[in-house]
Amino acid sequence: MMNNRELFNKERIEIYFPTLYDYSFKLGRVNYSKAHPPLELHVHEGMMEIVLIVKGKQIYTVAGNDYLVRSGDVFVTFPDEPHSTAGYPEDKSLLYFLIIDLEKLKTGFLGCDDKEGRLIVQSLNRIKRRVFKGSEGLKPMLDKVITAFYSDCPFKNTLIRNQISDFIINIIECERADNTLDNSYMQKVLDYIEQNICEDINVPMLAEIAGLSEARFKINFRKQIGIPPREYVLRRKIEAAKNVLKNSDITVTELAHRLSFSSSQYFSTVFKRFTLMSPREFRKIHR
Template sequence: MLYWLILRPAPVRGRTFLNLPRKQAAALTRALRGLPSRHFAGEWRLQRHLDAVTALYRRREGALAALQLGHHLTAFLLACLEAAHRRVDRPAVNPLRPVLAHIERHLGDPLPVPDLAERAGLSVSRFQALFRVATGLPPGEYVLRRRIERAGELLVCTDRSITAIAFSLGFASSQYFATAFRRYTGRSPREHRREKSAGG
C-alpha cells in the first residue's frame, strides 16, 4: 500500500499539536519538518495505528475516544520518524525485488524461506536479515500478512466462499485461516465481508 500524509498543524488558541505538552509538541513538529527522507518503506504498526485512528474518528465517543485518538496519532508519527531515519542507513535491497514479486504472484503456493533465499542468491541467514531490514518483518510473517491482506480483498470483491478463499491462499484449513485473519484484523472473515459490504 502507498500512503501520502500531509500534516498541517493549524494553530488553535490555548492548544498545542495533538494536545501534547508544549515542549513535546514543538519537538515533534521540528522532527517531522526535519525528516531525512520524505519517502520511506512503512511498517505494519503504521497501518495498525491508522486503522485505529479511522475507527475512533468515525465513532467520536467523547473524551476517552479523543484521548485514544491522540495516542494513536502520536504513536503513528513517532513510528514514521523511526522508519524515515532507518532508511538513511538501509542497505540496497535489489536482490529482494524479484523475491517480493514472486511472493505476490504465488501467495497460494508454498513459499519456504530456503527457496526464497535461493531465488535471491543469498544464504538463508543473510536473506532473513536483509528481508527484515527491508520490510520490518521476517519472511514467514510477511507472507502470512500478505495472504491475509489478499484474503480481505477477495472477501469484499468476490462472492467466493470463505473456505475457497482460504485454500486458494495456501491455508491448510478454514479454521486456521479464520484464526489468523482475526489475529491480524481484529474480526472474523465473515464480519469483514459483512462490514465492508455495508460500507464499514
Template sequence: MKTKSTRTILDLGALGVDNAVLLGRYSYYGASSSLQPHMHESIMEIVYCDRGQQVYEVGQQQFMIRGGDLFVTFPNEQHSTADQPEEKGIVYWLQIEIPADISHFLGYSGKNAASLLNALKNLPARHFRGNTMIRKYLDEIFQFGKETATDFDRLSIHIRLAQLLQLVVVCSETARNQPGNSLRIERVKKYIEDYLDTNLSIPVLASHHRISQSHFKRWFKNEVGVTPMDYIQRRKIERAKKKLAHHREFNVMDIAYQLNFSSSQYFATVFKKYAGQTPLEYRSRFFIEDLAN
C-alpha cells in the first residue's frame, strides 16, 4: 500500500550506545499497511504518538493510542496493529535492550543501573499519557545522532536516553494515580457518538458544552490528541466499516448519506484516507471471507 510518508531511523547500536537498539519516527499523511504480529527478543519498545491515533494489540487486548500517549511492549511480547492500518499521524518508537545482567545499563553500573532497569521492567501501566518533554528528548536524540556524531554527541545520547526513560517511569506512575480521561471529555465523546449522523461542527459542540470555540478546540486536542473534526471523521469511518461489513442492504451511497457526507465521492475519499482502501475494497474482504466459509 502506497502513501505519502516520511520515515527516519537512527541506528543507536551502530553509534555504540549501550543497550540502545534504534529510534524511529514516521509521519504518515494517509493510512498505511497494518503492522503484522511480531515480537522483539530481550527488547522493550516504547511508542510515543505525537499526532493522530493508532490501535495496538498485545495478546488479546487492544489499545487505542492517541496524540500525547505512550505505549510500551515488554521483551518477547507479540504485538501488532490488530489488522488495522497504521493511521495518518506522527509516531516515534524506541527499542531498548533489557539485559539479563542488571549491573550494567546505558553506561550506568551498580545500583544506578539496577534501579532504572527494575523501574522499567515493573511499569504499573503500558498505556498512559506522556508530557511535552517526551518529544523534546526524542528529537534531541535524533539531532545528536547525526552522521558526524562526535564522542560528546554519543555521551549526550546516553544522558538523554536516561532522562527519557526516567520520564517514562514518572508518567506511568502518574497514570496509576490519575486513571482515565476526565468525565467531561467522556461526555463530549458520547454526544458525538449519539449525533454522529448529524451535521456536527465546532460551533455546535462548543455551544452544547458551554465553552468558547477556540478553547474547545484546544482543550479537545489536548485531551484526545486529535482535533475535534478529525476525531469525528475517524468515528464516522469506524461506523461506516461496521455498516459495510454487516449491512449489505445498504450500498456505499446509502452509508455516505446516513453519516451525513455530502456525496458518495467525498465519503470514499475520506474513507480511503483513514482506512487505506476504498469502501468497496473494504466490503469485498467480507464477501470473500463468506465465500471461503
C-alpha cells in the first residue's frame, strides 16, 4: 500500500465515491510544479464543483466572465454551467476540486436524512459569490478523505462521509461570512506594480511601499496573493507583454528591454514558462 508521502507527492489524485461508475462525488487533488495546458470548456451535468486553491492562483471563466482565484480562495460552479480557464494555462499550484451530485446529496448519501439533505442542497444553490475566502480547516478535511480512501480502515466510508459533510457545511459558512482582509497596504503595492510595470521592480522596494520588513512582506504577500512577490511581478510583466505582442510590431528584443528584462533570452524563457509558448509563437497565433 502506498504511504502518505508517496501519495501526496503525486502530481494528480482523483477518487470516486463510492464507485467509479456510480459515484456521488469525485474528489481531486492537483499539485502542479509548472504550468499545464489550458482547461477546455466543459460541464458537470447535475453536479456542482467546488475548487479550493491552496497555493498559487488560477483564472477561470464562466458565462464570459473571468475570475481570478488566489491562494485560500474557493471557486464555485453550479450544475450544467460551462466553464474553463479561457485559454489561460493551468498554473503552477496546489488545488483541490470536489464535484458532487446534488440529487444524490438530497437523498442523504452522506448519512443525513432527506430533510437535511434538501436543506444542504438549497444552501449550496443559494451561494451568491462565485469566489470567496475559505478557512484553514478545509484542506485538512480533504486530505483526511484521501488518506481514508486509500487506507485499510474498516470504517473508511463513514470517515469519508463525515469529512465531506464537514467540508460542505464549512463551505456554506465561509461563503456567508465576511472574510474581507484589511489589505489596503497590499492594494497600494499591487497598484504600484501595475503603474510601473516597465520598471525594474524589486522586492525591497515593494516592502518599503507596504511599510513592512522584507521578510514579513514576503510572508504576507504570499499569504494574500498566493505566490511570491517576485513571481507576481514577472507574471504581470508577461501579461503586459502579451498585450503588446498582439497589438504592435515591436521586436521581442525591444519588448524585453522595455519591460526591464536583463536580456531577450531571459524574457523568452520566462514568457514560455508562464504561457507554454515563445513570444514569437504567441504573436503568430494571436495576430
